[in-house]
Amino acid sequence: MAQTVAVIDYGMGNLHSVESALRRAGADDVVVTADRARILEADRVVFPGVGAIRDCMSEFRRLGCDVTLQNVIERETPVLAICVGMQSLMTRSDENGGVSCLGLIDGCVTRFPAHHKDSDETPLKVPHMGWNQVSQVVTHPLWADIADNAYFYFVHSFFVPTSDCDAVFGTFDYGVQGCAALARKNVFATQFHPEKSHDNGLKLLSNFLRWDGTC
């Protein structure tokens, strides 16, 4: 059965990659929109995010997408949040001097420490930009047919510490333990970019397209 995937477009950068990757993963109909009615009637919703979180949150709220997303979640429509989209679900972020987020998942977003180092004193660069392994700490339908510790592509300077969140489904190790994936009911969220993560990312998107929204 043909299904529609809505990618929420709140004006923060190019969503072409997310759209192309969803199509490649098998989505028949992808709409990139901020329109409330179109998002509410979609079978699945993707909440992407790039850039500074203060700007993201203010545009997201100005366009009323916060209320729309809340309604989508209440309707039990499967939701995939990506990168700043994932961070936006949290209680708050330390970025931009402190920003209050959507509070849909408990936990805070914080910056990698200054002069960040690995346990063996190797300096670690920030942003955390490149390919890192994701440990699947809790099984989930979106991990289906993806090897544990598979590589995904990350680009971010802020992260959710695993110690600060009880919805952790995947972790990364970059001098600190960070949340690579979170999930709660019909919401799955990734810090990494599945649309840039080659076969593993496309597999995760195709799992999302088949997911019934339960854990």
Next chain:
Amino acid sequence: MPLAKRIIPCLDVDQGRVVKGVNFVGIRDAGDPVEIAKRYNDAGADEITFLDITASHEQRDTTYRTVEQIASQVFIPLTVGGGVRAVDDIRRLLNAGADKVSINTAAIFNPELVRESADRFGSQCIVVAMDVKSLADGSGRYELFTHGGRKPTGLEAVAWAQKMADYGAGEILLTSMDRDGTKDGYDLAITRAISDAVAVPVIASGGVGTLDHLVDGFKIGGADAVLAASIFHFGTYTVRQAKDHIANAGIRMRR
């Protein structure tokens, strides 16, 4: 744990066609950047760099279209460079689907472009490309050049890399003009000096002839990524062979 080291095939594109030739078995159109980029995506490349060498600024629309087509077929990061002069060029390339934009000559004539674009789009998508040559005066110093290594700038390479990182460059793409096209290996001395001097990732470029050169770029040069064109284009080695060889040398690779 540090990130996996990256292998980046580079395509030189002129008016929408790959130049310097590509010699893959079974490729339909060796001049089509979209098909070649797709091939590298499938082969396990960690990223692709698209260098637009179109001389005329008026023909840039072809570039934007090509970037759009590549971005819809390639599901790994894409860096686009060549002829980037203004913030608006960067905006258009990012909107066309580039993940990062590389600035070369314009950074030399207008360093503020790097600062301004990093502020506007984030350091993660701003790469500064540097073409360097070793000075013949025995000082061990390197100078920055423009115009494919023909015009000296008087700028010393390490100090320039530091300045660009301070201005917000998220990555340095370092090409040795002495080594480019020689197959003698990367210039490891300058690669190491710049890797040690800046906190942002350094991509080694220019001179790869063997798989050991790639290993040396990481182990001796301290690079975070290695860029190569001809060894992959002419089918001397596959990306997979390169990754196996590097991983066997004890370097973390995404496989």
